[in-house]
Amino acid sequence: MTSENxxxxxxxxxxxxxxxxxxxxxQGAADRFASTxxxxxxxxxxxxxxxxxxxxxxxxxxxxxxxxxxxxLLADSLRxxxxxxxxxSCPDNLPAGVRLDGMARxxxxxxGVLNGHLHGIQAIRDxxxxxLNNALSRDGYVLILEPGVKVxxxxxxxxxxxxxxxxxxxxxxxxAGAQASIVEHYLGTDDCDGDYLVNSVTEVYAATGxxxxxxxxQQDNPATSHIATLAGQLAADAVLExxxxxxxAKLARSEIHMALQGKGADVSxxxxxxLRDKQHCDNAILMDHVVGGxxxxxxxxxxxxxxxxxxxxxxxxxxxxxxxxxxxxLNRTLLLSDRAEMDSKPELEIRADDVxxxxxxxxxxxxxxxxxxxxxxxxxxxEARQLLMTAxxxxxxxxxxxxxxxxxxxxxxxxxxxx
Amino acid sequence: MTNMLxxxxxxxxxGGTEILKGLNLTIGEGEVHAIMGPNGAGKSxxxxxxxxxxxxxxxxxxxxxxxxxxxxxxIEERAAAGIFLGFQxxxxxxxxxxxxxxxxxxxxxxxxxxxxxxxxxxxxxRLRTHTKALNISDDMxxxxxxxxxxxxxxxxxxxxxxxxxxPSFAVLDETDSGLDIDALKVVAEGVNALRAPDRSILxxxxxxxxxxxxxxxxxxxxxxxxxxxxxxxxxALELEENGYGEYASGTxxxxxx
Numbered sequence: 001m002t003s004e005n006x007x008x009x010x011x012x013x014x015x016x017x018x019x020x021x022x023x024x025x026x027q028g029a030a031d032r033f034a035s036t037x038x039x040x041x042x043x044x045x046x047x048x049x050x051x052x053x054x055x056x057x058x059x060x061x062x063x064x065x066x067x068x069x070x071x072x073l074l075a076d077s078l079r080x081x082x083x084x085x086x087x088x089s090c091p092d093n094l095p096a097g098v099r100l101d102g103m104a105r106x107x108x109x110x111x112g113v114l115n116g117h118l119h120g121i122q123a124i125r126d127x128x129x130x131x132l133n134n135a136l137s138r139d140g141y142v143l144i145l146e147p148g149v150k151v152x153x154x155x156x157x158x159x160x161x162x163x164x165x166x167x168x169x170x171x172x173x174x175x176a177g178a179q180a181s182i183v184e185h186y187l188g189t190d191d192c193d194g195d196y197l198v199n200s201v202t203e204v205y206a207a208t209g210x211x212x213x214x215x216x217x218q219q220d221n222p223a224t225s226h227i228a229t230l231a232g233q234l235a236a237d238a239v240l241e242x243x244x245x246x247x248x249a250k251l252a253r254s255e256i257h258m259a260l261q262g263k264g265a266d267v268s269x270x271x272x273x274x275l276r277d278k279q280h281c282d283n284a285i286l287m288d289h290v291v292g293g294x295x296x297x298x299x300x301x302x303x304x305x306x307x308x309x310x311x312x313x314x315x316x317x318x319x320x321x322x323x324x325x326x327x328x329x330l331n332r333t334l335l336l337s338d339r340a341e342m343d344s345k346p347e348l349e350i351r352a353d354d355v356x357x358x359x360x361x362x363x364x365x366x367x368x369x370x371x372x373x374x375x376x377x378x379x380x381x382x383e384a385r386q387l388l389m390t391a392x393x394x395x396x397x398x399x400x401x402x403x404x405x406x407x408x409x410x411x412x413x414x415x416x417x418x419x
Numbered sequence: 420m421t422n423m424l425x426x427x428x429x430x431x432x433x434g435g436t437e438i439l440k441g442l443n444l445t446i447g448e449g450e451v452h453a454i455m456g457p458n459g460a461g462k463s464x465x466x467x468x469x470x471x472x473x474x475x476x477x478x479x480x481x482x483x484x485x486x487x488x489x490x491x492x493x494i495e496e497r498a499a500a501g502i503f504l505g506f507q508x509x510x511x512x513x514x515x516x517x518x519x520x521x522x523x524x525x526x527x528x529x530x531x532x533x534x535x536x537x538x539x540x541x542x543x544x545r546l547r548t549h550t551k552a553l554n555i556s557d558d559m560x561x562x563x564x565x566x567x568x569x570x571x572x573x574x575x576x577x578x579x580x581x582x583x584x585x586p587s588f589a590v591l592d593e594t595d596s597g598l599d600i601d602a603l604k605v606v607a608e609g610v611n612a613l614r615a616p617d618r619s620i621l622x623x624x625x626x627x628x629x630x631x632x633x634x635x636x637x638x639x640x641x642x643x644x645x646x647x648x649x650x651x652x653x654x655a656l657e658l659e660e661n662g663y664g665e666y667a668s669g670t671x672x673x674x675x676x
Binding site (some may be wrong): 122309335367368369370372373374375376379380381383384387390391392394395 | 470472473493494495497498499503504506509510513514515519520523524525527528563579584600623
């Protein structure tokens with residue numbers, strides 16, 4: 001598609017607004033996307049992932065379907081449900097100091113709280129897919145925590161999709177010392193084997209001492225494309241733990257940009273990807289240690305069967321004079337089939353001298369000797385394989401310290417293995 | 420009475436090389452047999468053929484276990500039928516906790532035998548009856564299977580599995596290797612506690628030392644893929660004195676795995 005074609009499609013589909021700042025922002029994003037189009041594989045960040053399958057769906061903006069959402073994953077959660085990108089249900093009673101609502105409604109009722117934050121993170125502003133999201137997004141969730149607010153209940157956001165292209169746009173603003181756990185669950189409807197596209201963006205601003213835990217579960221339908229960008233800015237002593245469970249979609253890309261901007265900021269990114277058939281999953285991470293005295297950890301592990309293709313690109317950047325840094329990165333993949341493929345590209349870019357950074361990547365097969373040992377103890381082969389697969393990712397799952405959420409993840413993982 | 424095990428004219432290859440070359444062996448119920456022999460004689464090959472490991476190809480001969488054709492059974496079915504292999508080098512399984520492993524194994528065997536599985540409490544109770552005698556700590560049970568275990572701990576862990584799974588026929592492959600005398604005594608006591616009229620044990624060893632503590636009813640010398648000689652427990656002492664020199668001729672010189 002040419003730039004002119006994109007211009008025409010965008011002009012037709014960018015939502016109208018009376019807010020000048022919002023109109024400017026959307027138009028700016030639309031122009032940026034039109035000028036570049038989708039990145040191709042000549043762009044280093046997209047070297048292993050071909051976006052061709054999503055091109056035909058970019059402007060297939062359908063309205064929300066009436067669907068019956070499945071039961072919540074977690075008991076007593078504060079739950080929002082989106083169907084094909086539009087908010088369909090929202091909790092009535094919220095704890096004091098918590099704003100949890102749809103993006104569209106917040107823009108309509110109280111847009112001032114978003115100005116300056118929405119699409120505010122520099123690292124992703126010029127990237128084509130977040131720009132396209134910014135131009136076309138209709139809805140998403142907004143979570144604003146007043147300073148010092150600690151939300152006891154988990155916050156659960158369901159994005160249920162059946163058709164079309166959706167552009168969820170999410171924003172988390174955590175005031176100083178605020179705490180919350182958020183589960184973003186992307187799910188395809190049962191009866192749909194069709195092709196849809198999700199291109200979501202979640203921006204996170206963690207003020208001094210805020211502590212956030214975010215869990216993303218990607219269970220989109222097998223024929224679909226799921227593109228997700230997470231961008232975070234952390235002030236001093238802010239802590240973010242993010243866990244990414246990737247199970248669904250045919251083409252999945254999870255891109256994460258983290259900027260550790262205050263001393264004592266700490267980011268832990270972990271994830272598990274379980275792929276079979278011809279699934280493709282690309283985890284791309286940019287960890288930017290802007291100032292000294294900041295820590296980061298990355299631990300991604302996956303299991304690939306059949307002709308699945310996994311990608312891990314993780315980069316740790318330490319800016320000049322950002323001393324006293326710890327940055328660690330680990331990627332391990334188990335291949336169950338000769339035809340599965342993993343590309344793992346760890347990168348360090350260090351421009352300071354007092355740093356402790358490490359990275360490691362392994363790609364291996366299931367331990368046949370271990371399998372034999374288990375079977376000599378009476379454990380049937382399928383169960384023995386499952387034990388070894390679970391053992392391979394159990395440390396990564398161990399980063400989840402919430403028992404209820406861990407239970408949900410364990411059940412999803414064991415369903416995948418038993419399938 | 421049916422014998423526990425009857426091996427007849429067994430030939431087996433590893434990677435195209437014949438290691439077992441017409442082995443015959445009969446083990447009756449409740450008997451303890453020892454197989455001794457030089458390195459490369461085929462001792463470990465025999466244990467792997469008995470357990471059904473891939474890559475150990477039987478080219479001719481038969482093994483009957485309690486009257487049943489052993490080769491018809493998959494690895495896990497042999498375990499469920501009561502065969503246990505104590506490994507020379509117990510395998511480390513990082514990420515699989517020892518407790519989970521033991522419970523999964525016991526319940527898998529009970530299930531295949533059509534018996535009720537144990538719940539967590541019943542299992543822990545049964546486990547405790549064995550761990551104390553074998554001096555196995557709670558810390559070992561929490562760790563990954565054999566991960567970070569000393570040589571002695573690994574072998575005690577093998578005996579713990581044997582005690583818990585209550586096999587009818589146990590093969591202990593070089594259970595003495597890498598053990599100091601104190602660890603050897605603990606392991607031997609564990610094995611001796613499991614001697615029973617309806618349980619047979621085959622001890623495979625290079626050295627006579629273990630047989631001071633696990634006293635066999637019969638001793639066989641395995642050399643060049645065959646039983647070269649059989650006798651009572653005194654044969655072990657004779658081997659200790661004279662070595663395997665007289666059996667070494669004609670060996671292929673290939674180390675069997």
